[in-house]
Amino acid sequence: xxxxxxxxxxxxxxxxxxxxxxxxxxxxxxxxxxxxxxxxxxxxxxxxxxxxxxxxxxxxxxxxxxxxxxxxxxxxxxxxxxxxxxxxxxxxxxxxxxxxxxxxxxxxxxxxxxxxxxxxxxxxxxxxxxxxxxxxxxxxxxxxxxxxxxxxxxxxxxxxxxxxxxxxxxxxxxxxxxxxxxxxxxxxxxxxxxxxxxxxx
Numbered sequence: 001x002x003x004x005x006x007x008x009x010x011x012x013x014x015x016x017x018x019x020x021x022x023x024x025x026x027x028x029x030x031x032x033x034x035x036x037x038x039x040x041x042x043x044x045x046x047x048x049x050x051x052x053x054x055x056x057x058x059x060x061x062x063x064x065x066x067x068x069x070x071x072x073x074x075x076x077x078x079x080x081x082x083x084x085x086x087x088x089x090x091x092x093x094x095x096x097x098x099x100x101x102x103x104x105x106x107x108x109x110x111x112x113x114x115x116x117x118x119x120x121x122x123x124x125x126x127x128x129x130x131x132x133x134x135x136x137x138x139x140x141x142x143x144x145x146x147x148x149x150x151x152x153x154x155x156x157x158x159x160x161x162x163x164x165x166x167x168x169x170x171x172x173x174x175x176x177x178x179x180x181x182x183x184x185x186x187x188x189x190x191x192x193x194x195x196x197x198x199x200x201x
Contacts, residue, residue, distance in 0.1 A: 039100070039191075043109060043116040049096040053110035053119075056096045057127045060086050062134035064142055070135060071164050076175050078164070079131050080182055087187065099187040106184035124183075125176045128167070135165045 051059070062082060070078030087095055096111040097119070108119040139162065143149060149158045167175065 040109070040116050040118075043098065043111075047093055047095075047098065047111075047116070049111045050094050051096055052112050053096040053123075054112065056086075057130055060127075060131060060134065062131060062138050064138060064145070067135060067138040067142055067165070071161050074164055075132075075167055076178060078135075079128055079175075080179055082131055083127065083179075083183055084186060089186075092187075092189070095187070097187065098189060099184045101188040101190045106180045108184065108187070124180045125172075128172075128176050128179060132165070132167045139165055 049056075060082065066078075066082045066085075069081045072078070073081065087097070092098070098109050099107065100109075106124075108124065109116050110119050110123070143158075148154060149161075
C-alpha cells in the first residue's frame, strides 16, 4: 500500500514538473509572438531616406571613372561596383533600398512616396538597364575625349571596350539575377543584431 502511494506521488511529481516545463515554454512562445512586428512598419519608423528609390537610381552617376570599372571588370562586375559605390554602407540609414538576411529570396524593400514597400518584379532590372544606358552615354563622352581611339590603328582596342559595355538581350536576365543576389548580400541587414523582435516579412 505504501509502495503504491509512493509510486503515485512520484508519478504526480513527474507530471507536475512536465506541466511546469510546458508552461514555461508556452510563456516564452507567447512573449515572442507579442513582439512580432511588421518589417515595413519598422522601416517607416526607423529608416527615412533622403530621396525616393526612383530618384536614387535615376541620379546614379556614370562617368569615365565608372566606365573604366566596366572596361576593367566587364559589364556584370562593373555594374555591381557602380551600384555599391552609390550605396556606401556607412550611410545605410539613408538608402532608399534595403534588404534583410532573414529572407531566402533576394527581396528588396524600397522607399517611395514617403513609405517603404517591397520591390516589384522587374524593378531591379530597371536599375541595371538604367546604368547600362548611362554607360553608353559615358562611352560616347569617352570617345570624344580620346579621338585617337577611333583611328584605324586603335579600332581593335575600341571594339573590345565597346564589347565590355554591351548588355546583350540573351544574357541580360542571367546577369540581372546574379547582380540581384550579389547586391542583396551586400545590403542585407541582420535585424537580430539590432533588435530582439521577430519580424513578419
